[in-house]
Amino acid sequence: MSELDSVFDAHPVDxxxxxxxxxxxxxPGCGIGIVLKxxxxxxxxxxxxxxxxxxxxxxxxxxxxxxxLNQDCYHSTHGRPIPFATGLKLANPDLNVSVISxxxxxxxxxxxxxxxxxxxxxxxxxxxxxxxxxxxxxGQSGPTTPVDSKTITTPYGxxxxxxxxxxxxxxxxxxxxxxWTTLDVRRLRDSMAEALKKKGFTFIExxxxxxxxxxxxxxxxxxxxxxxxxxxxxDLREDNWIIQEGADPREADIRLNESIVVxxxxxxxxxxxxxxxxxxxxxxxxxxxxxxxxxxxxxxx
Amino acid sequence: MIIPVxxxxxxxxxxxxxxxxxxxxxxxxxxxxxxxxKVIIIAERCKxxxxxxxxxxxxxxxxxxxxxKKGYKVPMVVEGKEKECIVCRHCEDICPEFGIYIEEIxEEIxEEEEDDET
Numbered sequence: 001m002s003e004l005d006s007v008f009d010a011h012p013v014d015x016x017x018x019x020x021x022x023x024x025x026x027x028p029g030c031g032i033g034i035v036l037k038x039x040x041x042x043x044x045x046x047x048x049x050x051x052x053x054x055x056x057x058x059x060x061x062x063x064x065x066x067x068x069l070n071q072d073c074y075h076s077t078h079g080r081p082i083p084f085a086t087g088l089k090l091a092n093p094d095l096n097v098s099v100i101s102x103x104x105x106x107x108x109x110x111x112x113x114x115x116x117x118x119x120x121x122x123x124x125x126x127x128x129x130x131x132x133x134x135x136x137x138x139g140q141s142g143p144t145t146p147v148d149s150k151t152i153t154t155p156y157g158x159x160x161x162x163x164x165x166x167x168x169x170x171x172x173x174x175x176x177x178x179x180w181t182t183l184d185v186r187r188l189r190d191s192m193a194e195a196l197k198k199k200g201f202t203f204i205e206x207x208x209x210x211x212x213x214x215x216x217x218x219x220x221x222x223x224x225x226x227x228x229x230x231x232x233x234x235d236l237r238e239d240n241w242i243i244q245e246g247a248d249p250r251e252a253d254i255r256l257n258e259s260i261v262v263x264x265x266x267x268x269x270x271x272x273x274x275x276x277x278x279x280x281x282x283x284x285x286x287x288x289x290x291x292x293x294x295x296x297x298x299x300x301x
Numbered sequence: 302m303i304i305p306v307x308x309x310x311x312x313x314x315x316x317x318x319x320x321x322x323x324x325x326x327x328x329x330x331x332x333x334x335x336x337x338x339k340v341i342i343i344a345e346r347c348k349x350x351x352x353x354x355x356x357x358x359x360x361x362x363x364x365x366x367x368x369x370k371k372g373y374k375v376p377m378v379v380e381g382k383e384k385e386c387i388v389c390r391h392c393e394d395i396c397p398e399f400g401i402y403i404e405e406i407x408e409e410i411x412e413e414e415e416d417d418e419t
Contacts (some may be wrong), residue, residue, distance in 0.1 A: 011343065011399050023398060028348035028373070033397030041394075183356075185394035224351050 016040045018070050025064060029223020031182035031208025035129050036065050038185060039100065042192035052096045054088055056081040058105035061136045062129045065100050079109030082117045085124050093274045096196060098125035103144040104134045107163055111143070118172035118201045120273045125195050126203045128165065131210035132254075139213035146256045150217040165205045166249040170266040175200035177249065177266040181207040183230040184262065191264065200272050207260060218256075230260075338386035338403040340378050346400035349373035353392035353401050361385050362392070376401075 010019060017040075026032050043053055050071060057066040059078040066073035076084040081099045089097045099106075106114055106128050117124060133151050134140045141151040141158050144165065148157040170177045176195050180188040188206060195202035209215065209226035220226050249265040327333075340362070347369055354362045354376050365377040378386075386403060393402045 011402050012393075013399055017399065023346045023348065023371075023400075026397065029350040029352070030397055033399065034395060037394065037396075037399065183395070185391070189394070222351075224355055227352060227355070 013037055013040050016043075016070055017068055021068055024068055026061060027210075027212045027223075029209055029211045029226070030061070031131070031206065031210075032062050032065060032129055034182045034185060035062075035100070035127065035188070035206050035208065036068065038189040038192060039098070039127065040069075041189050042196060045189065045193040046196040048096050048196060052094060054085075054095050054097045056085045056088070056097065056099045058099075058101040058110065059136075060102040060105050060134070061131075062100060062102040063105070079105055080113065081105065082110060082113040082122075082124065082126070086117060086122050089123055089274065090277075093123070093278075096125075097123070098127065098196065100127045100129070102135070103128055103130040103132070103165070104142045107143045107165065107168075115168070115172040118169060118174045118203070121173060121175065121201050121270050123199055123272045123274055124201055125192075126201070127192070128203070128205045129208050130165065130205050131208045131214055132162075133210060133214045135210050135213035139210075139217065144254070146254050149214075149256045151214065152217060155217070162254065164249065164253050166203075166252045166265045169203040169205075170249045173201070173270070174203045174266065175268050175270055176202035176204075176264075178203075178264045179205040179207070179252065179260075179262050181230045181260065181262060182209065183227055199275075200270055207254075207262075336388040337384050337406045338388035339383075339406055340386055340392070341402055341404060342375060342377070343400045344369045344375045346398045347373055347375045348398055348400075349375070350397065351376070352395045352397070356391055356395055358389060358391065359385050359387060 024033065039055075054072045054074070055066055055069055056074045056076055057063045058076055058081040063075055066075045074081075074084050074088070081101050085097045085099050088095060101110075106126070114126070117126075130144055132142070132145050132149065134142050139151050140153045141160070144162045145151060145154070145158045145160070146162055147159065150157055166177045166179050176198050178191045178195070180191060182188075188204075191204060195204055207230070209220075209223050211220065211223040211226065215221070215223070215226055220229075247261055247263050247265055252261045252265065254260055344367075348371075349364070351364065354364060359382070361378055361382040362376045363379050364374050367375055367377070369375050388403050388405050390403050
């Protein structure tokens with residue numbers, strides 16, 4: 001808990017929020033509020049000072065997160081939160097930059113930026129709120145919509161194979177890859193704190209209910225029913241070990257009405273882009289000095 | 302040699318007189334007390350998703366008949382279960398609206414500390 005908390009008598013998280021903007025615009029039962037709260041608590045747990053916290057969000061429902069958060073935030077253009085975050089990190093490597101955005105923003109229009117930031121191992125924390133569709137525009141099918149599920153643009157069932165996000169991230173070179181649902185609030189918070197402390201490109205996927213966009217055409221009922229579905233998975237876990245430490249991300253595909261594999265998929269160490277870039281400078285200086293000396297010799301001759 | 306410790310002790314709790322069975326009495330049993338929390342609901346923010354009601358491990362919340370400004374039915378604590386909150390803060394974490402939180406009742410903790418000293 002930070003010092004600001006004692007100033008307010010209201011909700012313990014209110015010090016980190018623009019409380020006058022609440023209640024927020026997200027639908028009843030939407031998971032973005034849960035993820036935002038977990039993120040705030042994770043920042044406190046990882047003991048990152050307020051000056052170093054920066055959050056970048058894209059376009060979509062989750063883009064509103066930066067409006068409610070009372071810290072340095074950027075609301076970037078569609079699909080481009082990672083380039084914005086990369087620029088911030090390169091300009092000031094001391095900052096702790098995280099990206100909170102949706103699956104449509106990060107993997108449809110911004111997919112290229114994601115894989116290349118992971119390849120370069122930029123020191124960013126990417127949190128993807130996966131609700132299986134484009135929620136804000138009315139529930140169209142997206143890059144993560146499971147096969148056979150219905151959206152307003154796929155009324156007879158989706159035929160496209162969705163992305164397996166942990167596999168995509170780990171094969172692109174992310175150093176920390178995890179997946180949780182919005183029911184695993186504590187594991188999500190601890191995992192986020194771990195990722196915030198870690199150097200390198202970290203990726204956390206959060207499976208979130210979308211009762212208005214995805215739940216309605218698939219007859220998922222009330223938002224509580226969707227959360228109960230996660231709970232059923234949760235109850236099964238002790239027998240089936242669906243929480244897997246170091247599970248194979250290739251087998252983490254999401255299929256309609258089947259159990260979702262959650263857990264930490266990858267946790268490795270690799271030199272980051274900023275580390276390698278800082279090592280470049282002395283080499284360049286040496287080369288420059290050599291060039292200057294050669295020029296001086298030529299002038300003397 | 303391992304001497305078997307006494308198995309299954311029936312404990313009588315001083316408050317309320319509810320009996321609880323323990324397979325083995327923990328050595329630091331007297332040091333620990335289940336904390337008691339006060340549930341505070343910010344009614345204006347509630348959107349009646351009912352996550353807090355469903356996932357409370359003690360089932361102390363129910364849907365009330367009172368509606369807030371936007372017409373949602375705000376949850377409330379069941380009458381007679383006001384002191385059953387065990388401060389697990391799961392409702393606080395799972396509420397997407399930043400609308401519910403727990404305050405630990407401090408009087409109980411002070412009593413606890415006094416007990417430890419003696």
